[in-house]
Amino acid sequence: MFENTLDLAENKLxxxxxxxxxxxxxxxNKITQIILENNFINYFILQQYIHELINSQFIKYANPDTDHKMVITKKGVKVLNLFENMISKDKIQKIDDYFKSQIENIKEDISVSSSYTEENKNSFIVDLIAAKDKSTLMNIKVNIGSKKEAIELCEKWKNNSQSIYYEILHLLLQK
Structure with missing residues (x-):
């Protein structure tokens, strides 16, 4: 029992x-990818921990009205500073190494988002956003006729956002 409590605390930290x-x-999705790629916690327990950290106000939604990305709170930083030594050095090293090798991919994913909502039976609103350093570079809302097309558009934006962004900018700036 005591060991499970220590594991729980270490994983949340x-x-x-x-x-x-x-x-x-x-x-x-991104925090889940990081955790699962490093085999730290299984998916279901991870989701429970995230929920508990939000309820404890150690993490929060950065902007709950517009997106569902999370950040650590001042309370979370304070707790981490007090108990960071409870995290095994191996896990910290593994995360640090992961970030060194993946930081550009992580930041690129963070600055691009896409989502869709169903307007009615045959209409979906696709929202494509490109942001840099908390500033919105481009926000496009498009009405699409099918869920399949909405999903495809979101995927294309995610995979090619940089080139699409520059193409749109080029087209808009042409005389």
Whole structure:
């Protein structure tokens, strides 16, 4: 029982460490990817921990009205500073190494988002956003006729946002 309590505490502290280390809002998908790629916690327990950290106000949604990316709170930083030594050095090293090798991919994913909502049976609103350093570079809302097309558009934006952004900018600036 005591060992399970220590594991629980260490895993929650590890999540706080990741949020503090990355210094930008993370989506649930991105934090899940980081945790699962490093085999730290299984998916279901991770989701429970995230929920508990939000309820404890150690992490929060950066802008709950517009997106669902999370950040560490001042309270979370304070707790992490007090108990960071409870995280194994191996796990910290593994996360630090992961960030060194993946930081550009993580930041690129963070600065681009896409989502869709169903307007009515045959109409979906696709929202495509490109942001840099908390500033919106481009926000496009498009009405699409099918869920399949909405999903495809979101994927294309995610995979090619930089080139699409520059193409749109070029087209708009042409005389």
């Amino acid at each position: 590890l999540l706080l460490y990741i949020f503090k280390k990355i210094k930008v809002p993370l989506s649930n």
